[in-house]
Amino acid sequence: MGIVSLVRSVWALLYAATSFVMFLLTGAAINGTPTKNGTANVVLSLLGNQMSELPLTVLLMDVFLYTWLNVTGTFQQSTLAQCFNYVNVLTAIGLLYLFKRSYESKIVAQKFLDQLSKESRGRVALPGLSAPRFWQQFLNPMYWPKNCTVYENIPYWAQKEQMSALRTDGWQSVLQMALDVYQPNTVEGGDERPVLMYIHGGGWTSGTKSLMGPLLTEMISHKWIVVSIDYRLVAKAGYPTQLKDCKRALRWVKDEVRIFGGNPNNIIVAGDSAGGHLAALLALTMNLKEHQPGFENVDTTVRGCVAQSALVDLMDVKGYRHHEGRARFINEVSQREGSAETQENLKFLTEHSPLYRVADATVPFLIVHGDLDIMAPIDSARDFVQDFRVKSKAPIDFLEMPGAHHCFNMFSSPRTWYTTIATAEWLNYNFDRSSQQPDEKKKQIHELVEWSWTE
Structure with missing residues (x-):
């Protein structure tokens, strides 16, 4: 009997601790308040996304724990567990509010689509709670489009680049110079379909191409x-x-994409977080020889850019970020010597901040950002859009999602899918105007062999 009481006490403490932590995380997800500690902001951002984008999943887990403790009689034996029931009720209300806020992002996405539809073929209506698609995709984190063939880990290095990377960084680094191609089974070589090249995030030092977000699966379903x-x-x-x-x-x-x-000739580059930064720079530094060592004369133009939760201002002159980002980028990411505040390093940060290159923009941009982003504050994105509209003749659209945290687009939620559908329509409107090529042109498509580019 003593062992049973001990086990119940442990479960009661676990329930109390879990209830308290969930209460705090729910509050943090609602408010999105940053700290002055970079590591704490990373943790809060990750957990904030879990709570904000998957509130029903979290609520179901909490209900399961409550039911288990009730069945085992823990509540009857523990006043502590009973007290935290009230905390759990508040958490449940907060989680339901988070789901409501996520669902109501449909209003923002629909306004974006309505604005787009003024110039397009017709109005696109977003699915609601009664639509089968809502339950098929919005609440299914494992959703994957059918009829798609994946070609994995194709190296993109030239032979000299492979040997150079092998000497300096080893085989693991060489293996990272690879890509995956997702081809809808209804598309054949020579069909001239639009191409979405996606760059993953991870602070420039982590992440993988295998993390497929909803935008990629959506574009595959559109035969991109x-x-x-x-x-x-x-x-x-x-x-x-x-x-x-x-x-x-x-x-x-x-x-090789043909x-x-x-x-x-119809490649759009996209990315999230650090990948969004790289995507934006790719579109703003097209054909710049200093960034193309050994292939200076190769065409590196793209047709457009989608930057999601992107870090567009490494300088952060206005101090929007609540932790020191310059030093990390200079010392850890760039491996440069000296303080981040030296004239040379400040110049380097400026040159690699998309914000200071907007005058060079010649292709359409779409900026997607959450207003509760504490890793890449929304104010930087707003500044980027404002400067872009003043200094560039290229078009830019801005999809600011209320209640969204950093890289919210990687989670399968109503907010994410509404944003994804709006982004897909923007891509289709601007770039999906290619027609099927004649059969005689298809015959000219060469087969993929071991790729070794030489100038």
Whole structure:
């Protein structure tokens, strides 16, 4: 009997601790208040997304724990557990509010689509609670489009680049210079379909191309060719190795994508977080020779850019970020010597901040950002859009999602799917105007062989 009481006491303490933590995390997800500690902000951002984008899942887990403790008689034996029932009720109300706020993001996405529909073929209506798609995709984190063939881990290096990377960084780094191609089974070589080249996030030093977000699966269902790329994360030379690798991947896509049915002249680059930063720079530094060592004369133009939760201002002159980001980027990411405040390093940060390159923009941009982002504050994105509209003649659209945290778009939630559908329509309207090529042109598509580019 003593053992049973001990077990019940442990369960009661676990329930109390869990209830208290869930209460705090729910509050943090609602408010999105940053701290002055970078590590704490990363943790809060990750957990905030879990609570904000998957509130019903969290609520179901909480209900399961409550039911289990009730069945085992823990509540009858523990006053502590009974007291925290009231805390749990408040948490449940907060979680339901988070779901309501996520669902109501439909209003923002619909306004974006309505504005787009003024110039497009017709109005697109977003699915609601009664639509089968809502339950099929919005609440299914394992959703995956059917009829798609994946070609994995295709290297995009040239032979000299492979040997150089092997000498300086080892085989693991060489293996990161690879990409995956997702080809809808209804698309054939020579079909000239639009291409979405996606760059993953992870603070420039982590992440993988295997993390497929809803945008990629959505574009596959629209019969786009999707290419998800990796890049060297811990190269000895540091950044801008990542940017140069992205340009190398783009070089490969332009040379080979016709095999999979893609149009090399209709490539749109996209990314999230650090990947959004790289995507934006890719679109703002097209054909700049200093970022194309060994392939200076190769065409690296793209048709457009979608930047999600992107870090667009490494300088952060206005102090929007609540922790020191300059020092990390200079010392850890770029492997540069000296303080981040030296004139040389400040110049480097400026050159690699998309915010200070908007005058060079010549292709359409779509900025997608959450207003509760504590890793890449929304104010930087707003400044980018404002400066872009003043200094560039290229069009830019801004989809600001209320209640959304950093990289919310990686979670399967109503907010994410509404944003995804709006983004897909923007992509289709701007870039899906290619027609099927004649059969005689398809016959000219060469087969994919071991790729070794030489200038």
